[in-house]
Amino acid sequence: MSGEKVLLNTEWLCDCGGCHIALVDLHEKILNVLESVEIQKCPVLTDIKEYPEAEIGILTGSIRTEHDRHAALEMRKKCKTIIAFGTCAVYGGLHGAGLAHSREELVDCVYKNSKTTKTDFVPSERIDALSHEVTPIDEVIDVDLYLPGCPPHAHFIFESLTTLIEKKKPETNQETVCGRCRRVMKKTDVTEIKDPLEGVPDEHTCFLSQGYICLGSATLDRCLAPCPNHGVACSGCAGPSMQILTEPTRDIRTEVADRMSRLTNIPAEKVKQRIESSAKTHYAYAMATKMVGNKPTFLIQKWIADVEAQ
């Protein structure tokens, strides 16, 4: 029986573990998946410590230490198809703030300048040191398929696993979060950008129309739009839309500014400036990838310096 099954390995690198929980959260569908898939290495579920040969390898998290790099290389060696699973694996994720903070700044904050710790050293014995910055996995190994999302919604996980098991070509829906959002876009005469805490947003109208910054139009849908459908603007956790990734001069801020200026009476330049002024928040998930970090228009260090100079 097990001989006919598709063999699967998973491994987590530097991450929060949420992507592995998202896999478990296929719920009853996981029982369907188990009928045709044999889970081998999977640190959260099994005790297989080595890396057996497998058809599919799911890698979550990004690369922060030598341990992570080694694990990614081993997975590549043993798995025919590697899926970069989740925003950290694909883009570096939230902790990929390497462009905003150096490794030294991070460890000094945690060990030397903490309210509860009085230490004058950084741990370094018998553990792998942190690399200088966080890297998405495709800078270290070849990746066959990308499934961003923080975490990806079960709908997309099941769809992608099923197509792989059935040896079909995976669907690649390229819609943005707006495609799944139930809010209605309409032209308004709003002239000022609102802070997230200002007033209570109308639940039926597009956040942009109301003057609230929402990254839905600049973000790939791998979530089914839960945030705007539950009262909260999109923060872009699944990473940028295909348009932003493929067009050198398009960017999160230009995309949102364009759309927002057309839906309101707020000038595009004003929206761009607002996003630049809190760039660490609006570019939080994908700044470690060269696809965003190396864009000629992406000047996060300058934007941060500008805010600090004020």
Add this chain to the structure above:
Amino acid sequence: MGKVLNLAPVSRIEGHAKIAIHLDDTGNVEDAFMHIQSLRGFEKFIEGRPAEEVPRIVNRICGICPWMHHTASNKAVDGAFGVTPTATGHKLRELLQVMAHINDKILHFFFLAAPDFVLGPDADYSVRNVIGVVKAAPELATKVVQMRQLGQMMIERFAGKAIHPIAAVVGGFSKPLLESERQAMIKDTQTLLDFAEYTLDFAKNNVFNKYLEVIKQLGVIKTGFLGTIDKNDKSFRIFDGDLRLMKADGTFTDFKTEDYLDYLGEHTEPWCFGKMPYAKSWGEGFDMNLDAPKGIYRSNTLARINVCDHISTPKANAALEEFRSVFGRPAQQTLLYHYARLIELIYACERTLELLNWDGITDTNVRAEVTPGAGRGVGVVEAPRGTLIHDYTTDENGCITKANLIVGTTHNIAPMNMSVKQSAIALIKDGKYDQGILNQVEMAVRAYDP
């Protein structure tokens, strides 16, 4: 020169760790360590960000207990901005956090811990997992999967995201609960409560009674405990209250969450990225010596069960009384974390029903008005893995200038190291060990659910 046994990674836990057991020339344990190998540095990279954005950023510290980071962070920002959430907003936050506890406990007990007990600690490692449980007990496994689905979907339907939530906001909650949603949740939670009671009975018969000898020995250490109690009646709380720091002899001190700096410190070892909190207020420093530990306390389920005077919900309280009549207070046996976890599972279901049955829960006044500004706020909740502390300072624009976080699991890093060493010394003699023995060392860690 002896050798080092590396267990890497520690598996069926919810984080990144490895164990190194150092043997001397005769093959006996010289020392043992649990190394935490991951560091991301959230305290630094939330600096400068608008504080109201932080509650959905810090979720990503832990994908297993994101709701607790979400609520602790919202409380800290409330404090910094000087806002009191509306009564309904406050209760909705508690509701969602307590519901998240239900799913977490089902996940840990059945998916991660149960294989050691259902299949046995010495079962072949290639089948000693939840998939092996599915094969050995398919009906139970299907039921478990259904129950976890019920719990997670209950959260997802109402609050949008179960993993990395967004629905709690500074000042309260982003949306009200509809009457129809409330009725559906009451029905589902009743089903979960029935399952929780079944689970505790199942575990008493098949795990705790059967493995009583193992429980008495494996990973047992003597420490203090930290947990949250109700401000008034000192009963068990996981969402708000005061903190209680108990010594191994059962004496204790209660304090306000915002005063945590006077009671807790964090020790650093050069071989572990995770910092090790200790009881600074005991004035004895920090030492992981198995016979005479200094400053060491534990958190998470067993700690909460030990520190509370009683539990406010009837079924969980009956289970607590039975537990205490057998194991005393404070109970020190590490594997009893599992037992305490299932008492908490019953509490979480009962408390969810209490909150859903509260008249004001469907009120539409879910969010207080908020003005960002300068201040400091400390938000504390009980995460499944222990007391979770978020401490933020903001500037006049409402941006974070300083953050200090003590995450649930870290309280138990020193105790886990001690339990690893204790179990390794007890189990590995004269160079004799096998995969079953090494798995038992991992079981000592697994009980803490790191």
